[in-house]
Amino acid sequence: MAxxxxxxxxxxxxxxxxxxxxxxxxxxxxxxxxVTWLGRPPILVELAIYMxxxxxxxxxxxxxxxxxxxxxxEDRD
Numbered sequence: 001m002a003x004x005x006x007x008x009x010x011x012x013x014x015x016x017x018x019x020x021x022x023x024x025x026x027x028x029x030x031x032x033x034x035v036t037w038l039g040r041p042p043i044l045v046e047l048a049i050y051m052x053x054x055x056x057x058x059x060x061x062x063x064x065x066x067x068x069x070x071x072x073x074e075d076r077d
Contacts, residue, residue, distance in 0.1 A: 009068075012064050012065075012066075012067075012068055013068050015064050016061075016064050016068045019061055024057070031050065031053040031054075031057075034049075034053070035049055
């Protein structure tokens with residue numbers, strides 16, 4: 001059995017929504033600014049940078065997103 005999170009499922013869902021609606025657009029602007037600051041590298045390098053940055057943004061939040069889309073096991077009929 002997995003260790004219980006300190007946050008409730010409802011709180012994790014709200015945090016996940018806030019991160020997706022507020023944090024992700026900010027991160028997209030920052031990531032595109034970084035690529036622009038690098039001086040527009042070749043397309044394959046740019047694609048690799050965006051792929052790496054696309055994975056890195058979610059790593060700190062993986063515990064919050066864990067199981068958010070799953071039905072609540074405590075709400076069984």
